[in-house]
Amino acid sequence: MVVKREKLAPHVVWVRGWLLWIIPRSMQKQHKNVIIKNFMRNELRFLIIIAIASLMMFGSCTSVHEEVIPEEVSVVSDDSSLDDVTRLDLSVLQGVYGFKRETIQITPSTYVVEGDMLFERDSFQTKYAPKTMANARHYRHWLLVAPQYRNIPVFFVGNVPDVWRSAVRQAMNSWNAEGRSIRFFEGPFLASNGIAITFKNYNIYTGFGNAATTIASAALPYADGKPGGEIAINSVWPGLSSMTTSQRIFTMLHEFGHTIGFQHTDQPWSGQQIFTSSAWCNNNIDPNSIMRTGNHSTVQLSQCDKSAFMTLY
Numbered sequence: 001m002v003v004k005r006e007k008l009a010p011h012v013v014w015v016r017g018w019l020l021w022i023i024p025r026s027m028q029k030q031h032k033n034v035i036i037k038n039f040m041r042n043e044l045r046f047l048i049i050i051a052i053a054s055l056m057m058f059g060s061c062t063s064v065h066e067e068v069i070p071e072e073v074s075v076v077s078d079d080s081s082l083d084d085v086t087r088l089d090l091s092v093l094q095g096v097y098g099f100k101r102e103t104i105q106i107t108p109s110t111y112v113v114e115g116d117m118l119f120e121r122d123s124f125q126t127k128y129a130p131k132t133m134a135n136a137r138h139y140r141h142w143l144l145v146a147p148q149y150r151n152i153p154v155f156f157v158g159n160v161p162d163v164w165r166s167a168v169r170q171a172m173n174s175w176n177a178e179g180r181s182i183r184f185f186e187g188p189f190l191a192s193n194g195i196a197i198t199f200k201n202y203n204i205y206t207g208f209g210n211a212a213t214t215i216a217s218a219a220l221p222y223a224d225g226k227p228g229g230e231i232a233i234n235s236v237w238p239g240l241s242s243m244t245t246s247q248r249i250f251t252m253l254h255e256f257g258h259t260i261g262f263q264h265t266d267q268p269w270s271g272q273q274i275f276t277s278s279a280w281c282n283n284n285i286d287p288n289s290i291m292r293t294g295n296h297s298t299v300q301l302s303q304c305d306k307s308a309f310m311t312l313y
Ligand SMILES: [Zn+2]
Pocket: 254, 258, 264, 293
């Protein structure tokens, strides 16, 4: 019986031709003499093709990996060695204009931002700082406590020492005495818009700060308008047992300030500036602010703190 060959489409013939070329002749139906004659050449050709195909696959995998995993570049700027004027200029570029610090290059005559935007350093504050904001020294978090959450329950969690409970209560009273829309009061436990006062071993409960250098830490207000939910006192801070009553009160005044959105007054490169009604407060570092960093003995809000509090609440 004769099998009639079907006529194949040109591309099928082309594909079949390549397959025949790739597959060793020894695997194809041939005459023995031809197999012997061409054996070496055909097997070698087969192996070379397999080797090239493998290299192509391996090569393409390598290049995919290079594209998928970009090189991480992190730029850490240590501005502590810069002079005050430069740091104030940087605070305007960041706090007022919103440029990221790592994109600001400092040259002798200009600040080069994002590669090609120039700000002249000569008389920078006069030229670029908005007049009402230049040299402002009180700073706020972007988020503040919303009106419906300004009666703020404060409650103690766990074994908070009496001396600290006392400092917490005095700090609450000082803030309340200003008669603004924020009011702290004791109660109810775990209230949803409340502030938990905790006494934590920072070596065990990580994420609250440096166990060796942080006395206490606090959460800032949240996007839903609630105040920061916790003030954590570091039970293992080395200087804790030698703190004075005044220092404990200062610490709590300060941390409560954070929970309602205040940032530090002596870190002018951080945060959004607060417009106060006092020109002096807007142009000087307030030596009595409770929002200074460090361990101080100030037991009441300064005049500038009060102005800033009035501005925000
Ligand atoms: Zn602080």
